[in-house]
Amino acid sequence: MTAVWPGEWVASRLGVRLADGARPAGAGLASLVGLAVRRNPRRAHLLVSAVLGKHVPTDPRLVYGSGLLLGELVRARLRDEAASVPSGSLADALAGVPGASAALRDAMREPHPPVNAIVLGYAETATALGHSVADALGGAYYLHSTRRPVPGFVAYGGFEEEHSHATSHLLLPSDPAALDRDVPVVLVDDELSTGQTVLNTIFALHEIRPRKHYVLAALIDLRNEEDRARVDELAVRLGARIDAVSLAGGRVELPDDVLEMGERIVSELSADVAPPREHGAFPIARISPGWPHGVPDGGRHGFLPEHRVALEKDLPRMADAMATELGAGASRVLMLGFEELMYAPLRLGEALADALPGVDVRYSTTTRSPVLAVDDPGYAIRTRIAFPSHDHPADGPGERYAYNVAPASDGPAFDRIVFVVDDVGDTQALTDGLLARLRSLAPVLVVTVPSYRGDQ
Known part of the structure; x- marks a missing residue:
């Protein structure tokens, strides 16, 4: 029996549609994400990743292997060479082929010459994803943003994630000098929707310490031509190179009234959600x-x-x-x-x-x-x-x-x-x-x- 795509419910009720684009890792959007409805008046839908391990319990070897695979795409872009992507491995792992997740992870752990870079991951969703990308590069310094101020650490900078339910981010490196280097900076998030968050970050970082090369890395890239043009314009303005890599590209097509429909669904169903099955007090x-x-x-x-x-x-x-x-x-x-x-x-x-x-x-x-x-x-x-x-x-x-x-x-x-x-x-x-x-x-x-x- 063919498995039901975990996005059909939302697609049929909100009219959300996924359109495939590039498949550099051999998998399309629908195999990498499902759909849910947000409790957020600014954004009705949530793309639920099949490889992130945030909302959906997932084989950790698939999660880590996917992050390393994204890191390989970054490594290849930084070195201006072809990426080493094992044929069919990601698609097999997503399809649940026995042993495929471990095989993907093991293939992506093959050593390469280390690449010196700064990798920044976005809290909270992409903290492990960014870390996995840094692991793939071998020689990278890794830092993720945080929403937890810590006594004794001075903020290096901050930025705003405009669509988020909690927008304040901090960069709290124990060694600020690790960021004050003219090496490539890799910005890692689970998805690029408009790219505005990464543009804000690049602009803020460049004001503190200009750099020649930035790479945007995400599991999926949903930016339209206007969004991509903004990145190109910023690159010209800063005199820097800005590249982007992802496991899959495409776009999300939304009806004009998607926010109203989303709010109505949340209102109608919230009171009817049954509590999870519980079985007593285990140790x-x-x-x-x-x-x-x-x-x-x-x-x-x-x-x-x-x-x-x-x-x-x-x-x-x-x-x-x-x-x-x-x-x-x-x-x-x-x-x-x-x-x-x-x-x-x-x-x-x-x-x-x-x-x-x-x-x-x-x-x-x-x-x-x-x-x-x-x-x-x-x-x-x-x-x-x-x-x-x-x-x-x-x-x-x-x-x-x-x-x-x-x-x-x-x-x-x-x-x-x-x-x-x-x-x-x-x-x-x-x-x-x-x-x-x-x-x-x-x-x-x-x-x-x-x-x-x-x-x-």
Whole structure:
């Protein structure tokens, strides 16, 4: 039986259409994204990625392999040479061919000469994606924007993501000199819709430190000709080269009244959404995985190639510790990350999947993004767990979400949940909120990693 595309529900009700463009990685838009309805009056639809691991629990090797593949496209553009894209690997992995996700990941880990660059990822969605791109380049310095001010770190710059539900971003490098270099800058996001966010970023960065070359990298590129012309105009204005790469291109066609229809759907269905199936109070266990000393938990304050080397060495050991704690009998395990903390759980999940070859390991993360859940096979967000924030965010407390963690009415449940959190977010509010919800679904293992503070 042919699987239902997880965008049909929205396409039929909102009139949203995807039109394919370039396929540099051999996959089209509809295989890379599904559709959902946002709870956002400025943007009715959400493109839900099949390879990002944010809203949809996904094989972590497919997530990491896709990020490395995007990084290979960046590497080839920086070196002005042909990209090394394994034929059919991404399409096979998206189609669920057994072993294809691991094969894609392994193929993209083949070493290349390191490329010196600065890679910037956008919080919260693209923090691990940007990190994966930096890994593919080998010699890159990585930094992601953050919505969490940290005492002791001075902001290098900021920018606005105009369509977002939470627009303030900060750059908080522990070593600002790492950004003050005339090397190529790679800006990584999950999608390029209009390109306005990256234009704002390039302009702000160029005012501080001019550079000769910028590359925009995204899983999908939806810009129209007018959007692309704005990039070309900025390049001329700055006297710089600005390139763009993506796994797939195309466009999203929207009816004129899409915002009104989206608001009406949210209003009509919000009160009718059934709560997720819950089964009682399962146990919660905790471990410290022995995160390698001196290795940041992510790119909030910068991540160097030598950090990646140290992390790679210790990943199998940490995966074995988690596998031992999970015990025998696990068959479907979710590795759940925490908002901007996406890279650590991704790499831990990837290592756990390698350590437990007979177990279906999936990866996703919690998010600030409010999205309507509809329990229908043709809709990308089947279930939603809502809970209060638990890391003392600068903009005050608010509601947070975990999507597709509770089982859909016709889908399998996870029999273990591993929640990865930094020590700043491991609070009583977490225990009383999200963990209380998760333990009603399955046994929970909390893995706490040290939040990097610059003095480790």
